[in-house]
Amino acid sequence: MKRRAVLAGVGAMALSGCAAERNCDDAASGQETFEWKMVTTWPPNFPGMGTGVIRMAEHIEKASAGRLKIRVYAANELVPAMQVFDTVSRGTVEMGHGAAYYWKGVSEAAQFFTAIPFGMNVLEMNGWLYAGGGLELYRELYENYNLMPFPAGNTGVQMGGWFNREINSIDDLNGLVMRIPGFGGAVLERAGGTAYALAGGEIFTSLQTGVIDATEWVGPYNDMAMGLHEAARYYYYPGWQEPGPALECIINKEAWAQLPVDLQTIVELACATLNDQMTAEFSARNAEQLAVLEEDQSVEIRTFPDDVLVKLREITDELLAELVAKDPQAAKIYASFDAYRKKAQRWSAVSEQAFLRTRDL
């Protein structure tokens, strides 16, 4: 499979009829066709993410009148989810979709481009990425891996997770066994819990059989599709661990350079469209499914106590201080992220937060 992917990539490059520069004026309105593959980190037809990526590929094919065809692969169809970054970086496949924080093994700095605990919500992340210097830093980092990243989707605030133990104080995190990957997992571990990074397919059974006491996943839309509401007593909010995770489309830089400017622009517009419409889909479906869950009443919806959240944030700050002390790239990116967040936090207080509070009066 991999060998065929490489050959298809080379074929597409040869067809473009111009060298690896970005501007090939002759080709700009030409009839060259490209057949690309896109590997993703999502299970087949995964609601919101997987379905959104398929729609993006359809948009690109339609907007290019078939000149850029993209075949989308779910996780494990061509490569496992955790090999998406490397596969696109090496040019085996032209394009990928996933989340930057999956690549923290490659670069810890990458996770700021998805989400960190107590970080930024979707409006703030988009503001930072598109208009606050974030995307420039993102591209600078990924340049090292031969990749061009685009913001391409966001779930909005996630939920805190499904629990079979009550969380009444910080002591209740001691010994808690929870499926919670990444930075959030590291925070839980320092609070005395045990963090597992189970893949989607293992979560339901692990929660139902008591292998884990709790799990976070996404929000009502995805979580209930997986049946998690049938395996837990409590559904906690807010999702302190992922307040507005930004998803990414990554493109191999040589493949990108082969595209004429019109097709590059179409790809860029299709990514931004997914960024816009995936968030809308999550807003609508999460709202619907939450209503179904509250109607059903089999699960109790609860907030984490304030002192638990404050403690988790303190631990987050400790871990961030350790990270920026050892990793200059992470330090540079976090400086931009954090400066933006401070201003954004005040603007959110005056705008979104004040409005939402007013509507509840």
Added chain:
Amino acid sequence: MKRRAVLAGVGAMALSGCAAERNCDDAASGQETFEWKMVTTWPPNFPGMGTGVIRMAEHIEKASAGRLKIRVYAANELVPAMQVFDTVSRGTVEMGHGAAYYWKGVSEAAQFFTAIPFGMNVLEMNGWLYAGGGLELYRELYENYNLMPFPAGNTGVQMGGWFNREINSIDDLNGLVMRIPGFGGAVLERAGGTAYALAGGEIFTSLQTGVIDATEWVGPYNDMAMGLHEAARYYYYPGWQEPGPALECIINKEAWAQLPVDLQTIVELACATLNDQMTAEFSARNAEQLAVLEEDQSVEIRTFPDDVLVKLREITDELLAELVAKDPQAAKIYASFDAYRKKAQRWSAVSEQAFLRTRDL
């Protein structure tokens, strides 16, 4: 000017070489070129809106390799702002950009597609439009006017406005002379104030000379560009009158039908891209400018008292009840809007609102 616009439109149609059907397969990847005009409701280079629309036109030209060129006109360059809808509806010009609530003189129902007081924020509006049935109702309404609408931008929550009178109770609205157009203005009038609908160019001087006691406009980014912070003592929030105004791109249906499917798709993607990126730009620039204003300290930033907001919402509900009683189209659209809002309000409480509160702990 109008005559030339009509002729250019006809020319473009003739060039497409196929009748007014949507699918012209021969033309789909062809070299037909279209030269369109887009009239807008925005002053020249108006920050965020005007600049965003110019970027959208550039995206379309680049993605189509010059096959669809759109010349953008600011308000009054070709037609006054308030004639955009009618001009595109009649086909004098192919495309327009503005906000649906400007056309409430044509249809009161249109305003739900932009904003109503105490309505929905940007995430909720996008959820309703794209994934909650809103866009279907929008297209059904605009079908009557020979128009195809697309969501194309949103400022996010606006500010309550600049005041030279303190608002300490509902009595302080009595006799208040404020620049506040549309539904918000009607609410103020019923609360005993006087609402003016001054155009942008008249606001600063009117506030400075005391012709008006107060004005709302957009948010720190646009407002301070206009110098309003130099003419007022207080800056009030939240913007109860426009919690997440959605802007629109409208296209004449005959012009739309002339485009091959690839160019139609490009237009659709460019509108969604503007919808994504304009909100990001407002998030970033409003946050920056708010920080500048707070640093400067010449204006006091205040919240409206709760009882004032509650009263304004009660009046809003009265006016909505009167509107739906007399206008069946408005009743149908408001039923969808309001059902969506109820679910979205609960989801926002559990997601965005809970997260923002947590970060402030």
